[in-house]
Amino acid sequence: MNGAQALLQTLVDAGVDTCFTNPGTSEMHFVAALDHTPQMRAVLTLFEGVATGAADGYARMADKPAATLLHLGCGLGNGLANLHNARKARVPVLNIVGDHAVHHMQYDAQLQSDIETVARNVSPGFVRTSTSTAQLAHDALDALQASMGASPSAGQVATLILPADVSWSEGGVPAKRAAPAPAPAADGGHIQTIAQALLGPGRKALLLGGKALREPALLAAAAIAAQTGAKLYAEVFPTRMQRGAGLPHVERIAYLAELASVQLAGLDHLVLVDAKAPVSFFAYPGKKSYLVPEGCAVHALSTPQHDVLASLQRLVQAAGADQAQPVLQQAQRPERPGGKFTADKVCKALGHLLPENAIVVDEAQTSGLMLPRFTAGAPRHDLLTLTGGAIGQGLPCAVGAAMAAPHRQVISLSGDGSAMYTIQALWTMARERLNVINIIFNNRSYAILNLELQRVGAEQSTAAGTDKARAQLDLSTPPLDFVQLGHSMGVPSRRATTTEEFLHALEYALRTPGPHLIEAIVPQSVTGLKLRVLPHLLQSLHSLPQPVARALKKVIAP
């Protein structure tokens, strides 16, 4: 048995049965070994960013890692942006990166590069070049264990570099290893202190992230909220958030720091539950990055060494909330939208039609703003978001989610700009006949950058100039045709230019298995964007008291 065969057998024995691939010559023995390992599914992609984003989406839904198969440092480089998103999502991914045979490396051949250096950006916790066919299975198990982390909150990207000769040589031996002990709950005394803070005076909130946005943790957090009066927030870009009718409603921290500050204003105690203290996404001249108000005590419920659900359940006990009734979201859909077609109508149509148990992958930065509001009372669903800010994540993530949950409807939302980074994902959707409906908001611009140009204060400096700056945010020349793009890669595709067309396209896609693409031609709103967006944001913060909302308006839209 050669190294590649032993590696594949070891992986499937350990439960890693899906591999997202874009192989080259140095991976040919891994590829050949697929024929000896029927339990391993190999999903070919046309670009490595699709493979890595799919591995991320898969792990979010399967709660176990997929493998990637990448071609040397350049293949890893192509996959880096979505591995970054996976790293920030704290999900497990097991990269297998082929390399030259060990004796070949000294010659600095064309594809030779410093793979370990690239890998450290996304795999700071585990990068290893395997140097022995006999040890390869153990290296793989070390990488797998590293990817899974010390607790469900500590998933990470682990990178195993596989020289071609380690792969092709005989002497491979599959290996197995017992599962590690489960992570403990946080210390009882620590939990008691937090319970006291929550039961004491002042304004309190729990900020839920990571694994604390799944049903059992949500119910526990909502019981604590009911008992203590604490408010519940979710991190701004959740890895995977379960929501909809019958689950506690949790408001996400806003992307715009100005709005997040309003959400957090006046807090005395903030309890972080598998989440980090909120900071602004970018820095802006003259504005602060750290969003926790001064004087607010911040308590981390647990560390990545602890099991967050067990810790939360211990907090339920400590707060005397075990009999408290969590407030659950009522079933409530928006009515069928009509009238002028806008991005908001797309979100409303989704809220109107979202099927049971859907998986929504949201990478629509400006166009998806109303999605949380319109789907809050829809049938329960999972929401996967852009955890690391590296756009080009939505379509690949949808590939992986669909592979992990083939009987659920996946719906991805992307902007025209973001969709183009990894548009090759459509081909894998067609090849694997995945149940993904891809909604592309085509507003023919990097709309979010028009907003950001204003926010960083750069807009004034362009006022007297040419149109070169604005042209950098404009995608209208030439216009992208996503229907042809979808067809070119085998995905049935339709264009919607009216609300009614969109509704029909979505209804058709929902009743027809396999992948679909709907290009929603939504109005470009450049100069009016700020005014258009902000009232919606204010609405989406619907739980704010009126005085706060009024104060907010003064801050944001003077």
Added chain:
Amino acid sequence: MNGAQALLQTLVDAGVDTCFTNPGTSEMHFVAALDHTPQMRAVLTLFEGVATGAADGYARMADKPAATLLHLGCGLGNGLANLHNARKARVPVLNIVGDHAVHHMQYDAQLQSDIETVARNVSPGFVRTSTSTAQLAHDALDALQASMGASPSAGQVATLILPADVSWSEGGVPAKRAAPAPAPAADGGHIQTIAQALLGPGRKALLLGGKALREPALLAAAAIAAQTGAKLYAEVFPTRMQRGAGLPHVERIAYLAELASVQLAGLDHLVLVDAKAPVSFFAYPGKKSYLVPEGCAVHALSTPQHDVLASLQRLVQAAGADQAQPVLQQAQRPERPGGKFTADKVCKALGHLLPENAIVVDEAQTSGLMLPRFTAGAPRHDLLTLTGGAIGQGLPCAVGAAMAAPHRQVISLSGDGSAMYTIQALWTMARERLNVINIIFNNRSYAILNLELQRVGAEQSTAAGTDKARAQLDLSTPPLDFVQLGHSMGVPSRRATTTEEFLHALEYALRTPGPHLIEAIVPQSVTGLKLRVLPHLLQSLHSLPQPVARALKKVIAP
């Protein structure tokens, strides 16, 4: 003046007037500064790999760097593969990578990552994070100087990381710097030794690479060859090679190590002229990587500290070749092809129709095999190839070449597999109305991997298995439609399924300005590939003596 404005002014004053961009929020002040710096052209791309590949192609043709504008570590990651190709090509590229404001970095926000670590893979010689608005212009000049290297042979990728606050703060001061002294020729004694070897007994060859494949160096090398009987070779993947009627014909070292060994067999002296000693592209079980025959003395004419052309001219003198008549390629085109449509017919049609002074970007791995032969006597042209082996280089490189040489016809050749990595380049071609004819060979497979699967010896192990391994090399399900892909991004596109259709499409594209795409549906040849390819390779080694060719046949195709 803010930092971004000072930076842009410094760059254009130093002759860097083209920037390939994919900006985000942290680059908004750079973008705004474009309106204050009319001399800087900003070319928007939809994906960073297009920006970096374009900067590579630009520098190959302009012999000076373009800048890139990339968004943090993830944007750099997306551009890494084509920066790798640029690094191996030894061309200058000046990366400008935006980063968070310095005070924001401590918070590990979503897009925070270790940019310097990523950059070191492609920029080992220069990575710097600018920390002062006042010093920014000097940092930029340091980066620019580093990118240009100590000689024209020592270009490299230099990466300047630009925190948002360094960019947006006031206090920027543009700077200028005198050009460094030109690099000297190699030492006269060293040159004399090489001349003695070339004038002495035995078989001798010059291996030309880098800047030694431009006309003045080619003529010098050909004079030496005429005087000494040395044979001329070019490195397997030249950065930029001038060739065609009226220039010396130089045979490239073959991609397949087995064939390269035959080319180099029996050599006693090999003089490296801006080239490395030949090694195989990949390692293969039981085959050697270093291709210089045992007993052959290897002489490096110069180092990257030296001017290669001056060194070569000194060698002309030392060898007494200043009156020698170099052998020049006769004008000679293949006849108009007809009959069954194959990839070879495409190459023949190109040889038949290639216009004066074209730029040919060749990334067609298997389908372009006959291109060197059929274009050898075509009008003179520049050939740009895949220097680093990271596919997805062809289309972006064509973008950059066309920006650098707007009045020349650029023709790019890609496989279906390689084109899909950076297909977004088509949009920039349409947006900038570039004179690029993109020929995509659609054989619906990663055809080169079918060959490599045989060569690494992995094929046997798949014989008894399923079709999972072969499926990893197959792009037929679903078939890619490059005509729709081209149209979706605004590029006029046609499909050719016969030789006559291809000729018509090429003739139409040659007489119609702006970008074009021609999808050549060529037969997929999986099982027959080895037998089909090898005779062609033998033919392309047309200068081999018959006994060698016969011996070769026995080695390669027993």
